[in-house]
Amino acid sequence: MKAQLIDGFPSTPEKPKFDNLRMISGATEPPLAMMKGFAEFGADIIHAYGATETTPLVTTNLLKPSIAEWPQADRWELRKKQGLPLCGLDIKIMDPQGNEMPQDGVSVGEILVRGPWITRSYYNDPRSKDAFVDGYWRSGDIGYIDQNGYLKVSDRFKDIIKSGGEWISSIDLENAIMAHPPVIEAAVIGLEHPKWQERPLALVKIAEDQKESITQEDILQCIAPKFAKWQLPDQILFIDEIPKTSVGKFSKKDMRSMYKNFYLES
Known part of the structure; x- marks a missing residue:
């Protein structure tokens, strides 16, 4: 949903000041128009990704120093991605045949995650047999990892x-x-x-x-x-x-x- 609050900001007599405010946006990718709208008033929307099974974070979208000088348009496009994995987590992309896909920003497959705070099984649930592979949790999300290590979720398997x-x-x-x-x-x-x-x-x-x-x-x-x-x-x-x-x-x-x-x- 587009943030309706943003639409009213430009017409208010006294403009809101959100300097240094950081907001985490999870689940669905935040609309670029909304991120840019809040940025005009000083707020920074940081895209993140996780699930109940990951308690809860897997990635956050923060700019690496090596790409901080990219053109502004390129940085905005990058910020639409789910981001970089947290320290201690391993992420890989797997095709339907179980092969690991390269981190080239093109090869798409299911996102798998493992780490010390990632669920390893479902208690007394037969789903565990198919939901976990070699210590990795199968997210059911489709995506890719680009050359800079940023994860992009394209869709849910059931919605693609x-x-x-x-x-x-x-x-x-x-x-x-x-x-x-x-x-x-x-x-x-x-x-x-x-x-x-x-x-x-x-x-x-x-x-x-x-x-x-x-x-x-x-x-x-x-x-x-x-x-x-x-x-x-x-x-x-x-x-x-x-x-x-x-x-x-x-x-x-x-x-x-x-x-x-x-x-x-x-």
Whole structure:
């Protein structure tokens, strides 16, 4: 969700001062527009990654001294990644055949983690057999590690879109769509397709005062430079509310159920 608080800051008579404030953002990648918005008022949003099984941190996104002088645009792109592993942890990327992938910023696979505070098994739970490999916990997240050692989570295994033998990241599409100013929320799901196995469908909530002026083409043109044409959603649906779980996360399970025949019947 885009931080609505940011939208009101520029118009307030007395601007807030967040100098030296650091905020940790976990779970889904924070929208770049939100990070830049808070930065204008002195706040620093630091992306982090972890899970219950990692109690809780695995990575934090802090700039290495060796890349602190990168161009500002490159540093902002880097800050979208989950970051560097904490001291004492080992992370690797594994393909479906169990092979470790190179740290080249391209090779994608499942993220595995091990270390002194990482769960080693589930108590009295048969899931342990498949969830742990050679002391590593299998996260169920898809991602890669770049040449500088920064982890990037592309998606959850269950949410990644498999289209024509290629993977499409729903998270990357969502964040690109939410960077468009009129967009309040965006969720992307993969739906069964008669030709391509799955194709992405975007569900988008638009700001109330701009609902009549935004079209599907506006959003596609906004995100097109960041994706190959075949990665773009086939359809964008504008809806009033995106289904959520009891804790406020996007409920992609409900979305897939609601729209499961969307491409099959069109």
